[in-house]
Amino acid sequence: MDNPSDACRGELYIVGIGLHPKMLTLEALEAINKADSVYLETYTSPGVDEMTSFLEKIRFGEKITRLTRKDIEEQGAREIINKLRNGEKVCFLVYGDPFVATTHNALRLEALRLGCRVNYVPGISVYHYSISATGLFNYKFGPSVTVVYPRWGIKFTSPYMTINENLERGLHTFVFLDIDEKLGPMTPDIAAKLLLEASTEFEKRNLNENSVVLVLERMGGPNEKIYCEKLGGLPNKRWGAPPYSLVIPSKLHFMEKDVLLSIGLGCNKLF
Amino acid sequence: MDNPSDACRGELYIVGIGLHPKMLTLEALEAINKADSVYLETYTSPGVDEMTSFLEKIRFGEKITRLTRKDIEEQGAREIINKLRNGEKVCFLVYGDPFVATTHNALRLEALRLGCRVNYVPGISVYHYSISATGLFNYKFGPSVTVVYPRWGIKFTSPYMTINENLERGLHTFVFLDIDEKLGPMTPDIAAKLLLEASTEFEKRNLNENSVVLVLERMGGPNEKIYCEKLGGLPNKRWGAPPYSLVIPSKLHFMEKDVLLSIGLGCNKLF
Numbered sequence: 001m002d003n004p005s006d007a008c009r010g011e012l013y014i015v016g017i018g019l020h021p022k023m024l025t026l027e028a029l030e031a032i033n034k035a036d037s038v039y040l041e042t043y044t045s046p047g048v049d050e051m052t053s054f055l056e057k058i059r060f061g062e063k064i065t066r067l068t069r070k071d072i073e074e075q076g077a078r079e080i081i082n083k084l085r086n087g088e089k090v091c092f093l094v095y096g097d098p099f100v101a102t103t104h105n106a107l108r109l110e111a112l113r114l115g116c117r118v119n120y121v122p123g124i125s126v127y128h129y130s131i132s133a134t135g136l137f138n139y140k141f142g143p144s145v146t147v148v149y150p151r152w153g154i155k156f157t158s159p160y161m162t163i164n165e166n167l168e169r170g171l172h173t174f175v176f177l178d179i180d181e182k183l184g185p186m187t188p189d190i191a192a193k194l195l196l197e198a199s200t201e202f203e204k205r206n207l208n209e210n211s212v213v214l215v216l217e218r219m220g221g222p223n224e225k226i227y228c229e230k231l232g233g234l235p236n237k238r239w240g241a242p243p244y245s246l247v248i249p250s251k252l253h254f255m256e257k258d259v260l261l262s263i264g265l266g267c268n269k270l271f
Numbered sequence: 272m273d274n275p276s277d278a279c280r281g282e283l284y285i286v287g288i289g290l291h292p293k294m295l296t297l298e299a300l301e302a303i304n305k306a307d308s309v310y311l312e313t314y315t316s317p318g319v320d321e322m323t324s325f326l327e328k329i330r331f332g333e334k335i336t337r338l339t340r341k342d343i344e345e346q347g348a349r350e351i352i353n354k355l356r357n358g359e360k361v362c363f364l365v366y367g368d369p370f371v372a373t374t375h376n377a378l379r380l381e382a383l384r385l386g387c388r389v390n391y392v393p394g395i396s397v398y399h400y401s402i403s404a405t406g407l408f409n410y411k412f413g414p415s416v417t418v419v420y421p422r423w424g425i426k427f428t429s430p431y432m433t434i435n436e437n438l439e440r441g442l443h444t445f446v447f448l449d450i451d452e453k454l455g456p457m458t459p460d461i462a463a464k465l466l467l468e469a470s471t472e473f474e475k476r477n478l479n480e481n482s483v484v485l486v487l488e489r490m491g492g493p494n495e496k497i498y499c500e501k502l503g504g505l506p507n508k509r510w511g512a513p514p515y516s517l518v519i520p521s522k523l524h525f526m527e528k529d530v531l532l533s534i535g536l537g538c539n540k541l542f
Contacts (some may be wrong), residue, residue: 016403022298023393025289029297029358052487099403108406112533115479120404122491127409129398132370133391138398139415143442146410169436171414247393255376262383271354 008116010084014108016097016123019220021054031121032058035091037083039076043069044103045126046185046243048221055093064093067180077107084116096125103199122218125243127174130219134226134247135259142171147191154166160198160207163248167206175246181255185242188215192234207231207248212270214260227265279387282353285379287368287394290491291385292325294395302392303329306362308354310347314340315374316366316397317456317514326364335364339452348378355387367396398414398445398517399492405518406530413442418462419449431469431478434519438477446517456513459486463505478502478519483541485518485531498536 012074013031017024032038038059040052067076082203083090085182098104111118143166146257153200163173177186192213199205209232217225225240231248252260252271260267284302288295311328313325326335338347354361369375369391382389402409408534414437416430430446437444448457461485470476479501488496488511496511502519523531523542531538 018296022301023296025294025296025395026447027293030293036376097399097403099406100399100409102408102410102526105406105530109526109529109533112530122395122400122403124296124393124395125399128368128396129393132368135376137373138371139373139417142413143440144410165440169414199308254322255373255380258380259376259383 008085008111008114009087011089011117012080012111012117013089013091013119013121013162014098015091015093015121016106016125017051017093017095018124019096019126019129023220025123027119027121028123029058031091031119032093036088037184038064038091038093039080040064040066040081040093040152041072041090041104042066042146043179043181044101046179053098063246067221072107075182075183077110080107081110081114084111085114096122097123097128100125100127124220126219126243128167130216130245131174133219134195134214135263136247136249136256137253140170140172140250141165142169142173144174144176146176147186149180149183149186154209155194157198157201160195160202163195164202164206165202165250167250170250172250173248175248177246185244186258187239188244189235189237196231212249214244214249214264216247217241217242219245225265228260228267228270230270279356279382279385280358282354282360282388282390283351283382283505284360284362284390284392285369286362286364286392287396288322288364288366290394290397290400291319291368292321294491296392296394298392299394300329302362302390303364305360307359308491309335309353309362309364311364312334312343313337314450314452315372316365317450339346343378348381350386351378353383355382356385365394367414368394368399371396371398396492397490397514399481401505401516401518402445405485407443407518407520408524408536409439409525411443411521411524413437413440413444415445415447416464417447417449418457420451420454420457426465426469428469428472431466431473434466434473435473435477438519438521441521443521446519448515448517454516458510459515459517460506460508462517463502467502483520485520487516487518488512489514490516496536497534499531499538499541501541
């Protein structure tokens with residue numbers, strides 16, 4: 001800020017809205033309610049229909065502006081920053097928790113650099129929710145990975161390597177699946193194929209066709225589903241509606257196993 | 272269940288209440304509101320005063336039953352299970368998220384085994400909140416650790432080893448600090464001393480006096496504090512009120528560094 005009169009007078013709320021309207025926190029509701037403008041980011045999660053209509057009810061029928069990746073990278077951030085400089089309170093809403101995906105740190109940093117007040121309002125993320133829901137122990141998770149669609153002819157092998165290293169250390173891995181604007185949310189069979197293809201290029205294959213994988217569908221929603229499969233069997237399965245994610249478990253503690261057998265479908269055949 | 276007439280007719284809600292009343296979700300509020308009995312677990316987190324009074328307001332002035340570790344291990348679980356069998360709706364409230372600490376899976380399992388309906392209501396945990404608040408990237412965290420008070424003359428070295436291995440892989444570590452019924456919540460200086468003592472027993476010392484550590488105080492509350500220190504300097508510092516936790520960062524991405532410099536106290540001297 002070169003001139004003090006340029007000082008940012010507005011306030012930015014970067015708000016996690018969880019996975020379903022029932023997961024909205026009091027703090028999130030208050031921020032959405034008192035904001036001058038509300039934007040909903042739609043590119044890091046496919047989201048659920050109930051959410052938009054619920055948010056619009058809180059805003060007394062006002063349409064919520066939905067932002068694609070292109071919007072925010074080309075225009076959206078500029079529009080938001082301008083409103084902040086004009087003294088507006090702006091809400092930027094993100095499914096789950098806003099900073100589990102690293103991408104929204106860019107907006108936070110830009111607003112902070114301009115001297116705007118930035119409030120982080122946490123939300124329940126699919127990552128954190130799923131770990132607790134499955135009964136797997138949080139402290140036994142290594143770094144998570146995202147399996148992405150091949151782009152520019154490149155198949156990315158780093159997710160495979162991280163999973164393999166985690167297994168080496170006895171650690172579970174949470175696996176996010178890519179969302180492409182044209183191809184849509186990646187299904188578990190495509191992720192399994194990509195991981196198995198990558199694995200053939202390496203000598204030590206902790207992850208292979210016989211590895212057990214937990215498939216998670218629509219976590220946090222009223223019809224969420226957790227089931228156990230072998231990685232090699234995924235390419236022949238059919239799926240319910242998105243969103244999806246996977247967990248590659250390492251060796252289980254007996255209590256992790258007991259919870260999984262109680263709540264996950266088909267786990268008794270595999271553990 | 273030997274006899275079908277013994278079937279569990281009640282419903283157990285294992286509810287994360289977050290770090291501050293503002294983090295309560297709509298789902299948590301509904302469960303607390305409609306339950307026949309409400310128990311608050313007080314031994315995995317020191318909690319905050321505002322929470323109990325807020326919870327009692329929701330229950331129209333009814334006192335919330337607080338459970339110590341001894342209560343739940345000797346009596347509490349039995350009392351809860353009996354109420355469930357009698358057809359009651361019981362809320363078991365936990366600061367943060369109920370399954371980030373592994374201990375509450377025992378209650379979930381016992382209720383599931385008896386055929387009770389068990390609902391997991393997620394909450395914002397200090398672990399997940401802190402990672403997002405600091406701007407560090409979620410996918411760069413290795414397994415977390417808990418530094419515990421020496422007990423039965425044993426000093427536990429496994430947290431040190433996990434941190435060391437994480438640093439080896441370029442991963443950050445979230446460090447929970449023990450809470451003892453008599454000694455209270457462990458302060459960062461004691462944790463630093465224990466980690467440094469453990470480190471002297473090993474040859475390769477990725478973690479040492481010069482390692483940077485983030486000290487986190489009262490995260491999620493109105494006067495939370497994030498600051499950067501050297502691990503060797505912690506034993507001479509003074510602290511604000513609990514609760515505390517630590518993060519041992521590995522090599523930072525430039526964006527992680529930028530956010531930390533914007534929000535963490537004293538980080539500009541150390542990075």
